[in-house]
Amino acid sequence: MPEIKTQEFSSASAAAISDPKLRRALDRVASGFEVARLARVADATPEVWDTWRQEARDIKAHTIEHLDYYLDLLYTNMIAAGGHLHFAKDADQANEIVAHIARTRNVKIATKSKSMVSEELGLNPVLEAMGVEVWETDLGEYIIQLAEETPSHLIAPALHKSKEDVAELFTEKLGIPYDEDIYHMAATAREVLRDKFMEADLGISGANFVVAETGTLVIITNEGNGRLCTSAPRIHIGITGMEKVIPSMQDLSIFLRILPQSATGQRITSYVSMTNGPRRSDDEDGPEEFHLILVDNGRSKMLADPALREALYCIRCGACLNICPIYARIGGHAYGWVYPGPIGAVVSPMLVGLKQASELPQASSLCGACREVCPIKIDIPRMLLDLRKKTAESPDPDVRSAPASERLFARAYARLMSSPGLLRMAARFGRVLQKAEHLMPFFSPLTKDGKWIRSAPLPPLSKWNKARDLPTLPKQTFHELWEKGLSRDDS
Numbered sequence: 001m002p003e004i005k006t007q008e009f010s011s012a013s014a015a016a017i018s019d020p021k022l023r024r025a026l027d028r029v030a031s032g033f034e035v036a037r038l039a040r041v042a043d044a045t046p047e048v049w050d051t052w053r054q055e056a057r058d059i060k061a062h063t064i065e066h067l068d069y070y071l072d073l074l075y076t077n078m079i080a081a082g083g084h085l086h087f088a089k090d091a092d093q094a095n096e097i098v099a100h101i102a103r104t105r106n107v108k109i110a111t112k113s114k115s116m117v118s119e120e121l122g123l124n125p126v127l128e129a130m131g132v133e134v135w136e137t138d139l140g141e142y143i144i145q146l147a148e149e150t151p152s153h154l155i156a157p158a159l160h161k162s163k164e165d166v167a168e169l170f171t172e173k174l175g176i177p178y179d180e181d182i183y184h185m186a187a188t189a190r191e192v193l194r195d196k197f198m199e200a201d202l203g204i205s206g207a208n209f210v211v212a213e214t215g216t217l218v219i220i221t222n223e224g225n226g227r228l229c230t231s232a233p234r235i236h237i238g239i240t241g242m243e244k245v246i247p248s249m250q251d252l253s254i255f256l257r258i259l260p261q262s263a264t265g266q267r268i269t270s271y272v273s274m275t276n277g278p279r280r281s282d283d284e285d286g287p288e289e290f291h292l293i294l295v296d297n298g299r300s301k302m303l304a305d306p307a308l309r310e311a312l313y314c315i316r317c318g319a320c321l322n323i324c325p326i327y328a329r330i331g332g333h334a335y336g337w338v339y340p341g342p343i344g345a346v347v348s349p350m351l352v353g354l355k356q357a358s359e360l361p362q363a364s365s366l367c368g369a370c371r372e373v374c375p376i377k378i379d380i381p382r383m384l385l386d387l388r389k390k391t392a393e394s395p396d397p398d399v400r401s402a403p404a405s406e407r408l409f410a411r412a413y414a415r416l417m418s419s420p421g422l423l424r425m426a427a428r429f430g431r432v433l434q435k436a437e438h439l440m441p442f443f444s445p446l447t448k449d450g451k452w453i454r455s456a457p458l459p460p461l462s463k464w465n466k467a468r469d470l471p472t473l474p475k476q477t478f479h480e481l482w483e484k485g486l487s488r489d490d491s
Helices: 006-017 020-044 046-065 067-080 091-104 116-121 123-129 139-147 163-174 182-199 225-231 249-263 299-304 309-313 319-323 341-352 369-373 380-393 404-417 420-435 451-455 478-483
Strands: 084-088 109-112 133-136 202-205 209-211 216-221 235-241 271-275 289-295
Touching: 006 341, 020 046, 020 249, 020 319, 046 067, 046 249, 046 309, 067 084, 084 091, 091 116, 091 123, 091 202, 091 235, 091 289, 109 182, 109 225, 116 123, 116 235, 116 289, 123 133, 133 139, 133 182, 139 163, 139 182, 163 182, 182 225, 202 225, 209 249, 216 225, 216 249, 225 235, 225 271, 299 309, 299 341, 309 341, 319 341, 319 369, 341 369, 341 380, 369 380, 380 404, 404 420
Parallel strands: 084 289, 109 133, 109 202, 202 235, 235 289
Antiparallel strands: 209 216, 216 271
């Protein structure tokens, strides 16, 4: 698996916020996706769009609920089509399956279509350690590979890069003259990669969907590189999460409609490639050997948790990232692992461990925008709240990350806010302190400035108050005003 830096979220997000180049890149690109998505919703009408969303949600909910049945059906149909289906319980097992195929087939060059699951597994370094050349062929992924970075967005992996950044990168890595023209840079990448498509022994792809009734792997792209990766090499390996299975080709039609419109605002994607086995005698192209690896790697844990199972409905469109005010300010790398944004704040803790990724569920304003734009109607804010509750209250110390002092403070606060009598006493005491401030200027915890308590090492208040002032208590509470009749109409 790639290096996990989820525990560095606070420092990484602070650094990202102060990076003006990143801010410009995020403002320029992500906003365009959302504008285009809204245009497609308007074209369809909100009523029709909501009907599509509900249909897609119903399909995913049904499939996940009966996943064992559809996995078995997929196995039967894929084997009948001449393919090989592998189940990998974790990243190590998935990587070993790929490594074994590459080693026993004497693979020297591999081309890859975009695959977030392969990023999750850390597959490229495994193959490179064996002496296999690995070439990313999605333009965004190719840029990221040259830069030796990780993707920062689910569908736009180089979103954080400006055209100037890419021009400098191509000059450094490819030895070409500096040129900011996007079309020229894309042509350069195509020229470099064209020979690799023809030389590759192995093509590796992800899968947007896997159709159980036909054993079909479906790839949605805008560049055509997915088709070349799956058809030109003599071996094709598809790698995806087990949640990508759907029942039928008829079900696929609804996802082919809502995925591109939610992701990039396109009415339909440029290329839809479908593969369900090796080349047949009457096929013009295709691999001699086809393998599909379905990866668990923590997904069973999500499946077993009724509160978080909904995260498996995700189709990785990235709409929640494009609308999220947190992602818009810090980008994807601050999240510290493969899956960024609102859905990443749910998925990553479940895959890498909640204790290690305990800060990610806090990376949300809970505004609900992610839920509103999700084409599957996934209730991300509810799941984030559930994860927050687990970090604070879980009886399992391997899950709970909140320190004893924070839990004690939370219980005390809950007790105070649930008792009108205690709350009134606390308010009176606070007002007494405020009136006595001139006698103790160095001690003013309940004033607007709150300087003493903001600078004091009193967790969790000191951390909370780094960016907030404690409000000044009013001279009279609402109830006191009401009792005096000041809020009533005297007439």
